[in-house]
Amino acid sequence: MRGHFLRFHRWIGWPLVLGLISCAPTSDDPHRLSIWEQMEPAEQRLLHEHLQQFETEHPGVQVDVVHFETENLRNNYQTAALARTGPDLVYGPSDHVGPFSIMGLIEPLENVFSADSLALFLEDAKPSLEGHVLRLADQVGNHLTLVLNRKYVDHVPVDTEDFLEIARSNTVDENGDGKTDRYGIVFNLTEPFWLVPWLGGYGGWVMDENSKPTLDTPAMREALSFVRRLVDEGVIPPSCDYPLADTLFKQGSAAMTINGPWSWESYREQGIDIELALLPRIAGRDSWPQPMTSSKGYSLNRWIPPARHPLAVELLAFLTSARVVGRISEELGTLPSRSDVSQWPRLQANPTLHSSWAQLVKGRLMPVVPEMRVLWDVMRPGLQHVISGRLSPEEAARSMQQSALRKIEELRK
């Protein structure tokens, strides 16, 4: 027995282990790059095409891509980068980059790109914190717009009263069974991202310039009252969350929805004749809803081995180059992140991009500070309690502010 074990151990066991180790890719291979992303399928398809192009232009270079769901991407990247490993580039939404920067997990991009190169990007496309550029985007916007089903709605609402009137006239019980078969408007009532445009429209915002929450304000109370009014008038299902809103609109069971650029193409694919429109002006005031705008793009891992660093920077420059950004914009209907690309005549002639741009300029950039995460978390229950009637808008706004102050303090402990 002992002899067998020793023979196994000497002639098969150790060579096997050593062989397996030598076959594994080494983390500092200068020709093997990696990207972690949370892209939609259409974005992924384009990314793979662009990477093929990059690999063709750089013989011997291989780029690995790993896909994650948004929250998993944040958690996994954090864990990996804290251990000084992880991908060379991480692709995601802007709200990740604030915490990544504070934790020292991403490299400030002004260290690797010249001021002239950075100047080609729109302000929304290069979120920054404490003077450091944290990410370069390949698309900007990610903002909500009003989407009309032209089968039911023949004009763009002039203001919120007109919007309500259209919604009322399109909330119908078609078969007379006492149940609503078509709703006037559907959107995600459970997420404060859909509340923020109204908050901005009534003159408020989520935080001040010192990142202190500003939630217990008349603007928040009015915004909550407006959303509650939609529920009270029965023009929106009270339990309307994202999947429900999306399904109802795609089924043709809703006249209007509020959604972002990621959804428009899927509505067209379902055969819905859509028109993008501005979120309606607040009636009786000269103010417009302010959807939050942000961008999606690439950050550079702070712990890339020096031997691979120049190639990683080159890949980032390629993936945010004019030809790549322009193609993404043309194919996906997203707004380009570069000012030179936004001037392309064929993009300027695109009606979807035109409408999206019109809404974008009425929007406001999402803060990238970590406190934003707390604000989402405290606004969510407040909004939900107002929708369910458990809290008045006044009580909800007060509760949001108190919770926000407490949780931000906890965040810093």
Place this chain on the structure above:
Amino acid sequence: MSRRTVAWWFLLPSALVLGAVVAWPFVYNFWISLTDLGLYTIRDGAHFIGIQQYLRVFAEPDLYRYLLRTLVWTLLNVFFHVLIGVSIALILNRPLRGRSLYRALLILPWALPQYIAALSWRGMFNYEFGSINLLLAKLHFSPIPWLSTEVGAFAAALITNIWLGFPFMMVVALGGLQSIPREMYEAAEIDGAGAWWQLRKITLPLLRPVMMPAIVLGTIWTFNNLNVMWLVTNQGEPGDSSHILVTYVYKAAFNYYRYGYAAAFSVLIFLILLGLTWINYRQASRSTYGA
């Protein structure tokens, strides 16, 4: 090399793996719980702050509410898992046409990924369009606001987890039932014992040694079950009112980056589970061996 040394060499890989995946994370978690590790300290290194995180945990106003809800959640789940699992096992252990088909169908919930099952159930609990309320309406009952009230959300998660968990107990109970000698029932029948007597005096006592480890496992799994509560209630909705301990800790660690605090909370959860397991095992050995 002596036989003893060879044995140690064979044990070494398992010991290394257990050390790396169990002992080291446990010790590291305990260390983190004594530091101020968080969003703003992670970059430059955390500082030792003694038991301050533990004091914060015990000062948390919602701690006892979450603890009570977790205990109720665990107790109800395990109770229904065992009740339904053993009941179905008793039925399937008898001669029955299509028994294999029923067995396969009843194991399905266990075979489904929890993530998919939980999200599907969440859809079914929708107030206006969910199949459960549509069914209730057909039966002339009022719809229930499952996901928009604290009690409703808890009940929705509970129903989902009971559905997901009973097949495990059923499989364990079926194995246990098949190991009970047939002769014992035949002898009892000759003595004139009825079905109820046989169940109480033969089946349940002989099932107990098989079921107790499963119940202990089920208790630990349910107590620490993040997926179902997190997904069905969409991260503790409505308004963070449906958290159990693990969902609250997960949110503290991964949404708010409060690693030191969450680590202290995890140590507390570990101690609670250790206590529950110890009580369970003592009860089990007393009832099995009369100790």
